[in-house]
Amino acid sequence: MKVIIIEDEKPSARRLQRMLDKLNVPVDQMLHSVEESIEWFQNNVHPDLIFLDIQLSDGLSFEIFDTIKIKSSIIFTTAFDEYALQAFKLNSIDYLLKPIDDEELEVAVNKYKELKPKAKNVQLNFDDIKKLLSNSPVEREYKKRFTTKIGQHLKMISVDEIECFYSENKGTYAHTIEGRDYLLDTTLEKLEEELSPKMFFRISRKYYININAIKDIISYTNSRLQLKLNNYKEQEVIVARERVKDFKLWLE
Template sequence: MRTIIIEDEKPSARRLNRLLQAIGVEVSVMLHSVEESIAWFEQNEHPDLIFLDIQLSDGLSFEIFDKIDIQSFVIFTTAYDEYALQAFKLNSVDYLLKPIDDEDLKKAVDKYQSLQPKTNKLTLDFEEVKKLLVNPLEREYKKRFTARVGQHLKIINATDVECFYSENKGTYAATLDGRNYLLDTTLENLETELSPEIFFRVSRKFFVNVDHVKDIVSYTNSRLQIKLNRFSEAEIIVSRERVQDFKLWLQ
C-alpha cells in the first residue's frame, strides 16, 4: 500500500517511519507543512493511506482538505487531549496519540487493512473534527460508574477511584476503600469518559487519579513508578514513552 506521513516535527516523522518499516509498511514520502502537502497532492497520485498530524507549522492540516479532494484513508496522529478523541473515532480509520506506541500503530494499520477491501474511500467529516479542535465545547465526563456485586449494583463515584486498570481481559476500578470492582467497559472507552484533568493513562494497563497519588519514584529505563494511597495489587509504571507527557500533565 502507498503510504505517506504528514508531520511537521521531523524527528517524530522519522520515528513513525521506523515504526512503520518494522511492521512492513513502506512510506513513499514525508511532508512537513500545509503548503508543501497541497503542492504535493496537486502533482502526485493520492496514496492509499495518510498518517496525518493535526497541528502543522503553518496551520491546521485540515486546510489541505479545503484545497484538495483527498482520495485516501486517514489515520490521525495527534497530541490533542481526550476531548477530540471521539471525533477521531467517528471520522477516521483510527487515531494515534503521541508519543505513538508500536502496538497501537500495528492495530491501526491492521484496522485499515480490514476496511480497505470494502471501500476505496473513507468519508470524513473534517469540518466536524475541525470544529471540535478549534472551538472545543465543554464536555461532561462520567461522574459515576456501576459494578455488579452479587445481586446488587454498586455505585462508584469517579472521585473515589484511585485507578482504573485492566487484568485478564477485565477492567477494574480500585477505590479508596481498598476494593477492586469489575466494570462493564474497557480502558479504550474510558479514554473519552474520564476527565483528562483528573485521570491520566500512564500505560496500556493503568489510568491513575492525580488526587490519590501518594508518591512518584524514579524507576529503571527512565520510567517512573506511581504509588497510590491504597492500591497495592500491582506496580504502576509510567511507560518511558509517556513520562514526559505525564510530567507536563502534573504541572
Template sequence: MTTIIIEDEKPAARRLSRLLKDLEIEVSTMLHSVEEAIVWFEKNKHPDLIFLDIQLSDGLSFEIFEAVEINSAIIFTTAYDEYALKAFKLNSIDYLLKPIDDEELAMAVKKYLSTDRRPKKLALDFEDIKRLLVNPLEREYKKRFTARVGQHLKIINADEVECFYSENKGTYLATSEGRNYLLDTTLENLESELEPKSFFRVSRKFYVNIDHIKDIVSYTNSRLKVKLNRYQDQEIIVSRERVRDFKLWLE
C-alpha cells in the same frame, strides 16, 4: 494502495510504520508537522489512506485541510476521546487511541479495505472542531459507579476511584480505601463517561485519577511511572506515546 503517516513524534511514526508493514502495508511517506504536510500535499499525488495525529508540533492537523483540499480516507491516531471524535465530520474510517494496539490497527485497516474507497469530499466545520479540542463539550460525566458484591450492589463515587484498569479480560476500579471491584463495562466504554480533567488514560490498561497521584518518577525508554496513594497491585507506566499529553493534562 498508497499510505502516509502524519505524526510529529518520530518514534511513534516509526512504530506505526512497522506495525503496518506487518500487515503488508508499505508507508510511502512520513510527515511530522502541519507546514511540512501542506507543502507535501501541494506537490504530490494524494494517498489512498492517511494515518493522522490530531495534535502536531505546530498546530492542529485539521489546518492541513483548510489549506489543501484532500479526499483521502483517514484513520485518526489520537489521544482524544470518542465523544469528541464523533463530532468530526470527516471522511474518517476509524480512530486509534495511543498507544496503538496491533490488533486494533489490524481491525481498522480491515474496515478501510471493506469500505467504498472512492474519493469523497471532506466535510469539515473547522471552528467547531477547534472549539471541541480547546474547550471540550460541556457535558455530564458519571459521578458514581456500581459494582456487584455477592448479591449486593456497591456504589462508589468517582472521586473515591484511584484508577480503572483491565486485567484478565475484566475491567476493575481501585478505591482510595484499597479495595478493588469488578465492573460490568470496558475501558473503551469508560472513555466517554469519565471527566477528562480528573481521569487520564496513561496506557491501554490504566486510567488514573489526578487527585490520587502520590508521585511520578522517570522510567525506562522515556516513560513515566505513576504511584497512587493506595493502589500497588501493578506498576502504572505512562506509555512513551502518551507522556507529552500526560504532562499537559497535569497542568
C-alpha cells in the same frame, strides 16, 4: 494502500493503529495537530485514506483543508452528537463514533475498499460541515461513571471516586478512594478513549492513573518513575520507561 491518522490524543491514535493492524491495514503516519498536519502534507505524498479527528489541540481539523488541497478519502473519527453527524451523511463521508468499535471499523475499511475507485471523486463541502457543527457543542463528552455488579445489585461509581484502573488476571479493576476494588466489563484499551486525558493517564500496560490520586513521584531504576497514590498500596505503581516523557508533559 497508504493510511494516516490525524488525532490529537496519542492514546486514541495508538489504539486505532492497533485496531487497524489487526485488519492488516498498516498506518504510515500519525499526526497530532493542525500545524503538524499542514507541514506534513506540504512535504509528503498524500495518502489514500485519512482517519481524521475533528477537534485537534490547536483547532478544527478542517483548517488543514483551508490551506492544503487534499484528495485523499476520509473516515472521520468523532465524539460529536447525532445532530452533528448529519454533516457527514450529507457529504457522503464515512464516520466512526468514539469509542471506536472493532466491527464498525472493519465495516468502514471494507466500505472504503469497495468504493475506492469512486472515493477520490467525492467533493467534500467543509463549509457546510462547519455550519452544521456550529450548532453543536465541540466539547467532547467523556465517561462520567461506571457500573459494576455486586451480587444481585448494580453499583454506580463516579470517575471522580476512582484513583486508578488496573488489569489483573485478564480482568480490569477500578480502585476507589475508599480503598475498594471493583471488576469492570471493559479493558484499559477502551478506557483510553472513554476517559478525559486531562484527568487520567495510562502509565503502563497495567495501570491507568487519576492525576488527583498522585501523592508522590520518585525516581526509579532504568529511568522509570514510581508513583505513590493516596490509597492504592497493593503493588508498586511504576511509569514505564517509554511513557515517562509523555507522563511528565501530561503533569504540566
